[in-house]
Amino acid sequence: MSSRRDHAVSQPSEVSSAEDLETAAILAKADRDCDAGLGLRGQDAATFLRRVLDDARARVALAKRD
Incomplete structure (x- = not known):
């Protein structure tokens, strides 16, 4: 049994704002x-x-302040 996860981070087909894009990037990095x-x-x-x-x-909080 493999311990590696085989799921992909879902990406929205349309990003509605720069904040959404930043949040998606933060989640992908995590x-x-x-x-x-x-x-x-x-x-x-x-x-x-x-x-x-x-x-x-912390990165999400910082992105929301900008």
Whole structure:
């Protein structure tokens, strides 16, 4: 059994705003970061994923301020 995810991040067929485009880019980066951490287990995995989530949240907040 493979631990690799085989799903694709859904991309909207039409982006309605620059904010939507930025959010989509942030989510795509977070997805790639998560893929990079798939070999981690236990506390290392939890810590890594928390950092990915915190980074994505910070980037979304920053994009909304601009």
